[in-house]
Amino acid sequence: MSVDLGLSPDQESIAELFDGFFSNEAPPAVARAVEPLGFDRDLWNKVIELGAPGMGSAPENGGGGASLGDLVVVAETVGRSIAPVPLVDHLAALSLLTDADLIAGEAIAAVAVRPADDNGIWSLVPTGAVADVVIGVDGDETVVVRSAPPMSGPRNHGSMPLANRSAREGARTVLGPASLFETVLDRWKLLTAAALVGIADAAKELGVAYVKEREQFGVPVGSFQAVQHGLADLPVAIDGGRLLTHKAAWALDNVTDGLLDWANNDITDGPALATMALLFAADAAVMATDRSLHYHGGYGFAEEYDIQMYYRRARGWSLILDDPTTVSLTLADRLFGSVEG
Amino acid sequence: MDFSLSPEVVEFRDEIRSIVREFVTPEIADRMHTTGVFDAPELNLELGRRGILERACPGLGKGDPIEMYVMFNELEKAGAPYDGLAVALMIAAVVNKLGSDEQKERIIPSIISGEALVCMGYSEADFGSDVASIKTRAVKDGDEWVINGSKMWTTLAQVAEWLILLTRTDLDLPKHKGLTMFILPMNTPGITVEPVHTLGTEITNATWYDDVRVGDEAVLGGENSGWRTMTTVLAFERGVMGGTNAGVPLLRHFHEWAEANGVFDESTTRERMTRSVIDMQVATLLTMRSAWIAASGGMPGLEGSMTKVFAVEAYQRASRWTQATSGPAGLLQFHEEGAAGEGFVEYDARHSPVMSIYGGTSEINRNNIAERHLGLPKSR
Numbered sequence: 243m244s245v246d247l248g249l250s251p252d253q254e255s256i257a258e259l260f261d262g263f264f265s266n267e268a269p270p271a272v273a274r275a276v277e278p279l280g281f282d283r284d285l286w287n288k289v290i291e292l293g294a295p296g297m298g299s300a301p302e303n304g305g306g307g308a309s310l311g312d313l314v315v316v317a318e319t320v321g322r323s324i325a326p327v328p329l330v331d332h333l334a335a336l337s338l339l340t341d342a343d344l345i346a347g348e349a350i351a352a353v354a355v356r357p358a359d360d361n362g363i364w365s366l367v368p369t370g371a372v373a374d375v376v377i378g379v380d381g382d383e384t385v386v387v388r389s390a391p392p393m394s395g396p397r398n399h400g401s402m403p404l405a406n407r408s409a410r411e412g413a414r415t416v417l418g419p420a421s422l423f424e425t426v427l428d429r430w431k432l433l434t435a436a437a438l439v440g441i442a443d444a445a446k447e448l449g450v451a452y453v454k455e456r457e458q459f460g461v462p463v464g465s466f467q468a469v470q471h472g473l474a475d476l477p478v479a480i481d482g483g484r485l486l487t488h489k490a491a492w493a494l495d496n497v498t499d500g501l502l503d504w505a506n507n508d509i510t511d512g513p514a515l516a517t518m519a520l521l522f523a524a525d526a527a528v529m530a531t532d533r534s535l536h537y538h539g540g541y542g543f544a545e546e547y548d549i550q551m552y553y554r555r556a557r558g559w560s561l562i563l564d565d566p567t568t569v570s571l572t573l574a575d576r577l578f579g580s581v582e583g
Numbered sequence: 584m585d586f587s588l589s590p591e592v593v594e595f596r597d598e599i600r601s602i603v604r605e606f607v608t609p610e611i612a613d614r615m616h617t618t619g620v621f622d623a624p625e626l627n628l629e630l631g632r633r634g635i636l637e638r639a640c641p642g643l644g645k646g647d648p649i650e651m652y653v654m655f656n657e658l659e660k661a662g663a664p665y666d667g668l669a670v671a672l673m674i675a676a677v678v679n680k681l682g683s684d685e686q687k688e689r690i691i692p693s694i695i696s697g698e699a700l701v702c703m704g705y706s707e708a709d710f711g712s713d714v715a716s717i718k719t720r721a722v723k724d725g726d727e728w729v730i731n732g733s734k735m736w737t738t739l740a741q742v743a744e745w746l747i748l749l750t751r752t753d754l755d756l757p758k759h760k761g762l763t764m765f766i767l768p769m770n771t772p773g774i775t776v777e778p779v780h781t782l783g784t785e786i787t788n789a790t791w792y793d794d795v796r797v798g799d800e801a802v803l804g805g806e807n808s809g810w811r812t813m814t815t816v817l818a819f820e821r822g823v824m825g826g827t828n829a830g831v832p833l834l835r836h837f838h839e840w841a842e843a844n845g846v847f848d849e850s851t852t853r854e855r856m857t858r859s860v861i862d863m864q865v866a867t868l869l870t871m872r873s874a875w876i877a878a879s880g881g882m883p884g885l886e887g888s889m890t891k892v893f894a895v896e897a898y899q900r901a902s903r904w905t906q907a908t909s910g911p912a913g914l915l916q917f918h919e920e921g922a923a924g925e926g927f928v929e930y931d932a933r934h935s936p937v938m939s940i941y942g943g944t945s946e947i948n949r950n951n952i953a954e955r956h957l958g959l960p961k962s963r
Contacts, residue, residue: 244589245649247875311584450957465960470953471946477956478869478889485868486861488584496587504860505835506660507828507867510586518861567854574853577860578838581848 247485253315256308260316263292264323270548273326273401277551279394280401281372282326286347289327295347298333303340310432310491317433318484321440321527324555328352328369328403330437334430335377338417339386344375350391353430354378354407355563357420362410368562370405371395377417377426380409384422388413400558401551428516431563432490435519438559439483442523442530445552446476449534452549456539463537472533479526486522490515504577517573524560531556586871588653595638595650599657602629607663615664616917616930619778619786620742622667622700630654630668631697640695641676641819641877648823652874655825656867662832666785667700667739669824674701674747677816678766681804689800690745690766699744702769704734704790705813711735712947714749715759715810719792721750728802730765730773730795736941738787740776743769747816748792749809762809765801772796783934817943818884823877826938827870827894830863830901833931836924837905846908855904862897869893885955888948895938895945902928902935 249257267288276282289295298313299305308316317330328350335351336344343349352373354364358380367376371394377386389412395405450473453464463469493500494512501510509515531553535542542549563569575581588596606626615621630636637644639651651672658665675694678686693699710717719732730750740746746769753761773795779787804812834856841847847856869890873883906913909923917926939945953959 243585243587244592245587245871245875245878246585247872248584248879446957450959454959462960465962467950467953467962470957470959470962471949473957473959474949474952475892477952478893481872481886481889482865482869482893485584485872486865489586489864489868492584492586504863505831505838507656507831507860507863509860509864515864518864521858522861522865567850570854570857571850574857577857578847578853581853 247488249315250311253312256312256315257319259292260294260319261322263288264319264325268323268325268327270324270551273324273551274548276326277401278397279371279403280326281328281403285325286327286350289329290347294329295332296336296345299336299340299345304342304345305336310429310495311488313433314436314487314491317436318440318443321437321442321559322444324441324444324551326401328372330433331369331373331430334426334433335375337426337429338377338384338422339375341375349374349388351375351377352407353426354409355427355430358409362408364407364409366396366404366562367407369403370407371403373407376407376409377423378409379420379423382420384417384420384426385409386415386417387411398558400555400562402555402558402562404562424513428494428513431516431520432487432494434559434563435483435487435490435516435523438520438523438527438556439480439487441552441556441559442476442480442483442527445527445530445534445549445556446473446480448549448552449473449476449530449537452534452541453537463539469537472537476526476530476533479522479529483519483523483526486515487519490519502577511576514573514576517569517576520560520563521566521569521573524556524566527556527560588649592647592649592653595635596653596657598633599630599635599654602626602633602635603657603661603663605629607658607661611664612662613917616784619780619784620667620739621664621785622739622742623664624697626663627668627671627697629697631695636668636672636697637695640672640679642679643675643691643695648874648877649871652823652870655823656828656870659825659828660831665825667742668697669826670703670739671699671701673816673819673824674703674745674766676819677747677812678803680815681812682766683800685800686766686803693744700739700742701745701747701766702737702740702743702788703816704737704746704748706736707733708735708789712944714813715762717749717751717762719748719750721752721763721765723752724796727796727798728765730792730797733789733791735789736779736787737776737790738785740769740788740790741778741786745769746774746790747803749813752809753807756807759810761807762813763806764803764809764812765797766803767795767797767801781937783937784930814884818882818887823870823874823883823887826942827866827890828863829931829935829938830859830866830898833898833901833905833924833927834859834863836927837909840909840912840924840928844912852908855908859897859901859904862900866890866894866897885951888943888951889956891943892945892948892952895935898931898938899935902931906932
């Protein structure tokens with residue numbers, strides 16, 4: 243036990259494997275081809291061959307037993323490639339689900355990130371359009387529902403497979419009290435944060451490559467200091483987001499009764515760190531895609547260029563839980579105690 | 584990744600926390616703001632007496648950069664005056680890395696005992712960020728060097744025992760190559776110190792050098808190797824030795840006032856506070872990364888630039904909103920009745936602007952990131 247802020251050799255291999263896999267099998271053209279639904283069944287089948295859907299599940303259930311730190315590495319590669327597969331949601335949902343077909347990936351699981359309404363409807367469930375199983379909160383219970391996916395949903399900014407799903411129709415199992423769901427949501431926030439770090443990283447790469455290539459006034463656009471300084475902020479936000487995400491994974495995996503001592507900047511509480519990571523990574527992804535798109539000039543606006551796909555997903559993935567103010571205020575209650583009355 | 588401190592480092596941290604509790608009193612904070620000297624000799628001596636300075640100094644004792652990070656982070660979070668200590672330890676580390684055996688014996692013990700401070704003479708009135716263009720001259724005269732010129736921002740010169748001084752020794756070489764660094768006692772004849780009062784209370788200085796004579800024993804890191812010495816110093820300065828969590832005590836002071844005045848129930852305040860808490864956590868993780876790189880045998884120069892850009896701007900954001908949220912109470916200074924955060928809110932609004940200037944401006948750091956991390960062409 244002591245500070246080690248590098249990826250483990252295993253994690254280096256995981257990153258290499260998944261980055262390689264996605265850049266071969268899922269270049270941005272693949273995500274583009276399946277818009278607006280945002281799901282590619284063939285690609286998901288290849289993800290299954292990699293053993294990815296069950297990699298975070300317990301070995302005794304046939305899973306890979308990977309740590310949350312390992313899953314963070316995978317989720318970042320999903321973000322970097324914007325691969326149209328629901329791996330983040332699926333891995334998060336499986337923190338409580340052990341069905342063999344889910345661990346194998348033959349069935350897809352989604353996380354209803356907001357509780358069901360009075361009519362038992364989970365609105366705009368990420369991955370809801372394609373998931374066979376949805377886990378979420380209905381009333382004061384954590385429930386899991388198996389029902390046929392609609393395979394379509396409202397067209398949306400992030401080209402995400404969103405859909406409303408019923409918490410009551412279909413094969414419904416009550417897993418326990420609503421509080422049980424917190425584990426799933428913490429993991430969803432963590433992995434979504436990691437995916438947003440990946441988006442930010444890819445957007446930075448696209449922007450830097452473009453400004454090195456593109457010339458105006460006879461020199462690369464990237465030789466102008468105004469452009470350089472806008473881009474220089476990106477690796478800072480990306481590295482910060484990555485460290486925070488990994489710290490959250492470390493805390494969720496290793497720390498019980500973590501500290502919430504914000505007054506001394508001593509925070510080791512996993513759930514708080516996961517929310518912090520989500521908020522920070524969302525800002526990083528939004529900033530990176532903003533700037534990268536802008537430095538593409540008019541081409542950044544052209545559909546033909548890939549940066550616009552990252553731009554939309556940065557917003558889609560970060561807003562699907564709730565507006566950042568609401569997320570911040572929930573975190574504030576955990577950090578500072580809730581407001582009386 | 585592993586974010587846990589080893590049991591040994593935890594023990595070290597707890598020792599520092601107990602020293603901080605004993606020595607960093609409101610009187611000490613008061614004194615730094617009335618004298619303009621951001622240093623607490625009694626704290627330095629206690630840290631020296633317990634062997635903590637030697638233990639934390641890069642290359643000395645245990646020399647674990649993680650411990651150095653922990654020490655400065657604890658001092659900074661507690662609101663301790665640590666500027667003097669940071670410069671002194673940084674220079675002790677450089678003397679240890681580049682100095683002669685004679686220099687190490689003569690200089691280092693005075694620093695790690697907590698007795699002696701060091702001031703830095705790099706910038707000049709006309710050369711700040713472009714420090715490689717400085718004009719202060721050192722000319723060889725027999726066995727001696729004769730130094731003439733002047734420096735700006737020689738902070739702590741009024742109390743320091745040692746001076747580290749960047750000079751030009753060869754006019755024919757390109758600007759980065761003709762520089763030599765000296766380290767000499769501040770009581771060497773020919774040195775004049777004039778105070779410069781600053782917005783953030785700290786008193787810095789302008790210093791003049793008139794026929795200051797020193798021998799070769801004062802050359803640090805070799806003749807015409809001043810730039811290398813300089814970059815070695817900066818690699819230690821940027822990132823690990825404080826300056827990255829200044830918002831933590833501010834948030835604490837503000838929170839206490841906001842709670843007592845009903846301001847903390849407002850959702851705007853709570854959201855801003857949450858954002859700043861996240862910023863402070865990220866700033867400390869970036870700092871910890873620099874320490875970890877150093878602990879793994881690397882030189883975290885570039886990472887230090889990244890940390891500094893982020894951390895000081897996070898502090899400035901925190902300072903801006905805490906003052907605005909405090910309204911008129913955010914204008915009141917120390918000891919005035921009703922002052923937000925006992926006056927720290929107002930003070931930090933004066934202190935935070937300097938952080939993106941000294942020790943490498945945010946623009947210099949962004950140039951550094953753009954060129955060395957992103958591989959973009961040199962833009963100046």
